[in-house]
Amino acid sequence: MPHADDDVTSSIPAASVARLAAYLHVLRSFSEHGVVVASSGQLATAAGVNPAILRKDLSHVGANGVRGVGYDVGRLTARIALALRTSDTHNVALAGAGHLGRALLAHTGFGRGFRVVAMFDTDPDLVGTTFGTGGVEMIVAPMTELSAECAAKNVDIAVVATSDAIAQQTCDTFVLAGVRQILNFTTVALHTPPSVHVRPVDLALELQVLAFNASRRDSTSASTENAVSGATQKAVSV
Template sequence: MGADRQKSGDADPPASALPPPAATVATDIPAPTVARLATYLHVLRSFSQRGVLVASSGELATAAGVNPAILRKDLSYVAANGVRGVGYDVGRLTARISMTLHTDSIHTVALAGAGQLGRALLAHTGFGRGFRVAAMFDADPALTGTSLEVGGPRIAPLTDIAAVCAEVEPAVEIGVVATADDDARPAFDAFVGAGVRQVLNVTPVALTTEADVVVRQVDLALELQVLTFQASRGSAQAPRNDLKISSRSDVGAPREVKAADGRHGKAMGEETVTA
């Protein structure tokens, strides 16, 4: 790892600290590259917290679990060029990727589900970087009017999603569905009806709609099932690297799927298992 060190900080370097880019940042970036850029950003933040100022492509690639050639190609989309024999400036590269992923500004989030999963998401450090939970909802009447953290939003009933989201300023950009399975569809429909066009679904329920809405599905049970399959192969066998959870390469091109309730609709940006 590079020898240059600095004091760690919680905030990403602001995009305004960057010099004018020598090349234009690409706007049409493949979905797998976007997912890897998010991983690189996580790695860079951990480097920064350890005081690392400069990192080579090999060090970044190893920490991110990718090939250095893939990393360099991915970084070309954000107009980031390292110095041969030296590496990448961690602060500048963090700011460059943050600017590309739009995490250098605050995005408003509404969270449906204040149970254990919702609380875990709220407590996750990732929510503190570029995201503000402005509204929370739950089906439990006992939680109505309470708050999970000092200064946080008061929990409203799931039936109030549309009304509350309409009053949030700035407007809710991302809705998170972390409810019980039976409440997932009503919560999702309410978000869509309120004009929310980006939804993170962490329930096992398939959520689809005819509207132009991007849905990201994160099914923890599915992930565990894949790992169970890998474990069942036995330690004597070398692990397969071709069976993995990956983002669809055709995000943005909706496909027809059938939901658990029998509906057909468009699914965009889903997580899928590829073999």
């Protein structure tokens, strides 16, 4: 069903959409802690972005703070929520009932605008098993039922948390079932038609990036310490 704000939301850059979702999370946290007004600096720091970028992102949803005061947390929350259509409920199918899949099923993020309606796996020992907590419980169905289940339950978002070996095949099945939004937790670069949007979440890759940053920081610190030590020794010798 078309939304009245389709023209506005369709013009928001993808990178801004991702950051707006982060701002929404921060704002809700602020509200839970009794914060009524927040400056762009406070919001930017909490979200880990530059204040100028935050203000640019918020301009896409028509949000303007009061100079010298900041943003009304409640109003800004409502405005971003409207732009991101968080009032909509999306049906999610989860492929992969292993440790990662079960952890995702239990994630609290599924309680706000997202409803897991199906879970699949190829392991016969897992098929037919019930998993879930907090009111979200799923009976694992075999992969052979994926297409029919997605069609019957109007799935619009899929999560691929399978082994890498069957990731592309699973993705293809989702696409054939009409799913156009896929969250990929495998290390495989999934190939899809242009009409399908895939967001990769490679945990191993993110850890490698952090490890590199840590090593570079340690190396920089060591170089700085050596330089300081050398300068001190020269000063003493003089």
